[in-house]
Amino acid sequence: MKDTECVQFLQQTLPRLRLRWLGFRKVRAQVCKRIRRRAKELGLADSLAYRAYLEIHRDEWDVLDGMCHITISRFYRDKGVFESLEQTVLPEIAGTAITRGEQELRCWSVGCASGEEAYTLALLWRLRLMPRFPTLSMQIVATDVDDDMLGRAHLGCYRPSSLSELLHDLLAQGFVRSGDAYCVHPKYREGVFFLRQDLRSAMPDGLFHLVLCRNIAFTYFDEALQREVLQKLRERLHPGGVLVVGSHESLPQGTGGFVAWPEKRGIYRKTEVS
Numbered sequence: 001m002k003d004t005e006c007v008q009f010l011q012q013t014l015p016r017l018r019l020r021w022l023g024f025r026k027v028r029a030q031v032c033k034r035i036r037r038r039a040k041e042l043g044l045a046d047s048l049a050y051r052a053y054l055e056i057h058r059d060e061w062d063v064l065d066g067m068c069h070i071t072i073s074r075f076y077r078d079k080g081v082f083e084s085l086e087q088t089v090l091p092e093i094a095g096t097a098i099t100r101g102e103q104e105l106r107c108w109s110v111g112c113a114s115g116e117e118a119y120t121l122a123l124l125w126r127l128r129l130m131p132r133f134p135t136l137s138m139q140i141v142a143t144d145v146d147d148d149m150l151g152r153a154h155l156g157c158y159r160p161s162s163l164s165e166l167l168h169d170l171l172a173q174g175f176v177r178s179g180d181a182y183c184v185h186p187k188y189r190e191g192v193f194f195l196r197q198d199l200r201s202a203m204p205d206g207l208f209h210l211v212l213c214r215n216i217a218f219t220y221f222d223e224a225l226q227r228e229v230l231q232k233l234r235e236r237l238h239p240g241g242v243l244v245v246g247s248h249e250s251l252p253q254g255t256g257g258f259v260a261w262p263e264k265r266g267i268y269r270k271t272e273v274s
């Protein structure tokens with residue numbers, strides 16, 4: 001299956017999964033590689049044959065969906081975001097929560113991959129911010145649709161390459177060595193909960209102060225789904241709650257209910273009126 005054939009195949013099939021070609025354009029090589037391997041496994045000659053196979057075998061759409069998971073992540077990904085969270089966003093949310101008499105900040109890492117984002121947040125809170133807000137704990141719910149990723153997240157052990165951007169003190173205090181891997185110290189896993197959920201159809205219960213929805217919905221989902229998901233994310237946020245999207249992402253045009261955080265790219269605050 002040549003690249004052009006695979007591109008055409010993706011353009012035809014992604015909409016049915018409520019995904020958009022634009023999101024996959026740059027990362028198609030790995031998706032096409034998986035599709036080629038799958039077609040070979042099924043003894044199918046080309047993309048047309050695979051297309052026909054999908055029409056007959058409805059369960060195969062789930063397999064194709066699984067092949068479209070782009071699972072790249074790393075600790076402290078997009079340094080500027082975590083600097084903003086540490087310096088401005090979290091202190092402000094924490095201050096407001098304390099004024100309201102709350103004892104816990106609830107955060108949600110959407111499309112958490114192997115847990116890199118969720119554990120980065122946990123380490124940032126526990127090691128850098130909690131000393132300033134000792135009455136406040138942080139609960140992190142981290143969701144992903146991919147079982148392999150969640151298995152790794154539960155394990156909490158990483159290669160040095162995943163950790164190269166992490167602040168030195170968080171690395172030194174937050175991990176224990178296990179052979180070549182670095183494993184998140186058990187005490188910093190407390191309060192981090194992983195759940196298998198497909199964002200297209202489910203969301204965790206309760207309200208959140210902070211939602212990190214980076215490099216998933218606003219890159220790969222089709223525009224109608226982006227709008228639906230955004231509305232549901234809004235409903236899951238506390239008044240004044242904060243939504244963070246990826247540094248190359250933006251909210252679908254013309255959507256209300258959020259205001260951009262001044263001078264912080266990709267960070268939005270829920271407004272009172274939608």
Ligand SMILES: C[S@@+](CC[C@H](N)C(=O)[O-])C[C@H]1O[C@@H](n2cnc3c(N)ncnc32)[C@H](O)[C@@H]1O
Pocket residue numbers: 069070071072073074077110111112113114117143144145146149197198199200213214215216246
């Ligand atoms: C590119 S990674 C982003 C990881 C992390 N948010 C970050 O920015 O570093 C996208 C993750 O979203 C997950 N994902 C893709 N589609 C999903 C869906 N419909 N529901 C939940 N998770 C999904 C993938 O399995 C993958 O782990």
